[in-house]
Amino acid sequence: MSSPPGLPGLLDHLDAVRRLVGHRPMGLFVDIDGTIAPIVPTPEQATVSPAVARALAALSGGLSVVVLTGRDTAAARRIVGVAEIAYAGNHGMEWWEDGTATVDPLAEPYVGRIHRIAVHLGSALAGEPGVLLEDKGPSLSIHYRLAADPAAVRERVLAVLGGPEGAGGLLVREGKMLIEVLPPVAVNKGTAIARTLERRRLASVLVLGDDTTDVDAFEAVRELRAAGALEEALAVAVSEDAPERLLAAADYRLADPAAVETLLTWLVGEVVSGTSS
Ligand SMILES: [Mg+2]
Structure with missing residues (x-):
């Protein structure tokens, strides 16, 4: 190990x-x-x-x-x-x-923006099986553990987040089969x-x-x-x-x-x- x-x-x-x-x-x-x-x-x-x-x-x-x-x-x-x-x-x-x-109070102002990213990502990834979006208020989690091709889905999510309606100015962080978007606080x-x-x-x-x-x-x-x-x-x-x-x-x-x-x-x-x- x-x-x-x-x-x-x-x-x-x-x-x-x-x-x-x-x-x-x-x-x-x-x-x-x-x-x-x-x-x-x-x-x-x-x-x-x-x-x-x-x-x-x-x-x-x-x-x-x-x-x-x-x-x-x-x-x-x-x-x-x-x-x-x-x-x-x-x-x-x-x-x-x-x-x-x-x-x-540092995170609260970002709740609306993060919700809009969740909606945008939801439509960008529509039809992608095995991807789960969790809109959690001050942060957003994208789980891709169940995707048929996790590596490809990860690339796609990161590309959307890097795009015009993406997560510019916010924090994008990765965990185990997980991408998170967080306020830059x-x-x-x-x-x-x-x-x-x-x-x-x-x-x-x-x-x-x-x-x-x-x-x-x-x-x-x-x-x-x-x-x-x-x-x-x-x-x-x-x-x-x-x-x-x-x-x-x-x-x-x-x-x-x-x-x-x-x-x-x-x-x-x-x-x-x-x-x-
Ligand atoms: Mg843990």
Whole structure:
């Protein structure tokens, strides 16, 4: 696999997580797709196991739990189904916290423009099977995992986005079988973590992710730790085929969402039993 030989498996180093639990308030940030939910052919099919949902709900009693995803918060809440925790959707441009939904003021002005791109792309790609457009308010996701020729569809989408009614001036970013269009603003999974740290005075952070958009989160955690803003922090890359950039920014790895479930279930015992004294 592509994991560098130096990146240790987290389940063999649980003492590192115990150290985090000893530094409260602690934040737990989890991505959804590919991290707590297995990758599935279409985004609507994503599910979180009952064990993971139970663990997140239980952990919310002792930790600040934030689901940090590229999905919008409505979809994230539907998939995860835990009311007690916070949701940062659209890579931190949209929040659902304590029963209140908000859109980041930097991102809000772009919602109309991004919707028009989604409509234009929809008609440009009409008749292209296996392409799925997700208009998520402040961002747009184009999934092509199910296309007969994913490479050709990717080229076509990028060509439309580069055209006259395309995404000029906006951010175009790629993930696993996915192209995203985002506002050109400095809001990402990393700034979402910094915002939570400030609001909740976190002393330690554990962050789990599997794809390129999680690099922002991993790098932010590393910088906050280096600057002394966090006492302890760990970034954990999930999956056997995580992008090199993510692995380079990670401290540990976990094989797949099943390993994440094992970790979270174990963590409930650590947090609830109060071994942090
Ligand atoms: Mg993911």
